[in-house]
Amino acid sequence: MAAISQPRPHPSVILSPYFVRQLRKFTATSLVTLFGSMLAFIYLLPFGNMMTIALRDQESLAGGPDSPILPMKQLFYEYNDGQRVQRLEVFNVPIDGEVRQLAALIKRRTSVVFIDPNDPTAEPIVWEGNWRALQPAYVFQARWENFPEAWQMIDFPLLFRNTFVIAFLGMIGTLLSSISVAYAFARFPIPGKNWLFIVLIGTIILPGQVTLIPTYAFFSSIGWTGTWLPLIVPHFFANAYNVFLLRQFFMTLPRELDEAAMIDGASPLQILLYVIVPQSWAAIVSVGLFHFVWAWNDYFGPLIYLLGKPELQPISVGVQIFNFRYGPRPELVQATSLMAMLLPILLFILAQRFFMRGVVITGVEK
């Protein structure tokens, strides 16, 4: 970056310090914004790749590395010479300094006989040269039918319903339990509270594998594998991130309100419901959204607990199984990938500030 030369004012123009400053500011702004835009462009490239494939048809995808990037279709012209109908390839032909789209009737290495599709009865045009040097003509043609086709094949409504139920019930569970536990940590004189809190935070850096096998064996022994319960019930026992976020938020609330309610005879549960919760909607919505998106995106849990139960599987596992099976249909694979991410992305864009504030609370305070 240091090597980038600053534009210097021409000596004949005596510039005021103000102008030099403005010029420098303008240069810095342009360079930084340009750099950001380049990074953003690179970030977006895979999305572009996905969209263009999702809209192409099988024929154009079969074209391999030389096929056009955008959803295009090669042009053909149905030519009736009075005896039969021929399907002719249309080429971009440079003639007399302009490029015309002509249908090739006879293709030879030294010359090509073309028909003008706009005027098929006119005299055929003879073009000198090898037909292989010519570019075939394409038109833009997006195949939107890929989406309904993938939707049908994957039984999207079923996957959607499964994912929604799992994510929603887990969200209720984590909200109830995490609010309660965060309230305990924020307000009550529990002996050894600081140590308990360290243990809670410590579970964030616990590798999940170490509890996985006994937990699985436990759920299996009580007959819960092959049901949604292992994906929902554990969330009724709080989670370190959510408790941390809510506790940090509760700690910022003034205690005077709690104490006033207590003097009026409110029980701690009433204080939580009528004093703390109404002041904490922002944090509660953050936690709910985080859980919902997390559960929507979760893959490993459903993979092991819903093995062999296609009718119960959520979107993540459903899309993966579908895509393994239909790998040779990249347009369907990309269409399902887009469909699976639509709801989380939409939620995020609509509720951006809740997400961002939540991340900031959990991250910065440590």
Add this chain to the structure above:
Amino acid sequence: MTSVPTPLSAEPAAVRLHKPLSLLEQQKRWGWLFLSPWLIGFFVFTLIPIVASLIFSFTDFYLTRPEQVKFVGLNNWAKLFADPLTLNSLRVTFGFALLSLPVAIALPVLLAALLNSKYLIGKPFFRLLFYLPYIVPAISSIFIWQAFLNGQTGWLNRLLRLIGIADPPNWLGHEFWIGPAMVLMGVWGVGNAMLITLATLQGVPQELYDAAKVDGAGAVTAFFKITLPMISPVIFYNLILSVIGLLQYFVVPYVLTRGTGNPNGAAYFFNMHLYRTAFLFQDMGYGATMAWFIFLIAIVLTIILFATSRRWVYYAGGE
């Protein structure tokens, strides 16, 4: 707060018939009650499974025939160090961690510094954009990147060919390139770390930069002498979470390679081996051994990181 109830308990006990709980005792009971969901969950889903995992590691335990659990001593542990698949998967996991950590640590700082720059126009847009891929479900992003990295038709290689690289790498089909390919995919996962770093950057007091300017420090010096030390706690936090996340790396290589870990085992991560052992072959005893082994590694790494953190992590609050 806690000292308030003391005078109450000092009252003569004889005054009351049934000695009611002091306010402090009442508060404690309510506290335990509100805490109980986590306490129960911690025992049932964390502490007991950790201990059970250790016990399983000394047994021969198949879920298909749970009545035949045999105590086998250290057999599983001996097997762990003799199993070439385990050793190879450890090599793959650590090799990838070394490749991917610099990106996972530096990229969030770079993006946050960019978003914090007073010269950037359209900050909300860029912030949204850089965070957005983090919200994309792992499954979607894997298939999107798989198409993007496709050696023949993917945009990346088309772009590389366009700028004159005639023979760009076959990212997903070559054992040398699949690691870098997954590092590239990781670029979409830094949104969270970026946002935390950004919030910390915004909290660095402006006076520090003003003072440095007076002392004649340039932008680069200020970045290394002020910005980096001030955000070092957040870098440390990202480092710990990244290391733990890398020890658990599973979904990307599993889906990308259809569970095989190929080409040539170059994407056969430790956790994939664990998954196959415990869930495909139902060998829970050996699986638990592998789980405890990675747990021990995580503990050792965490201790090392915390120990070295005293040298380079600066806590302004003097914690």
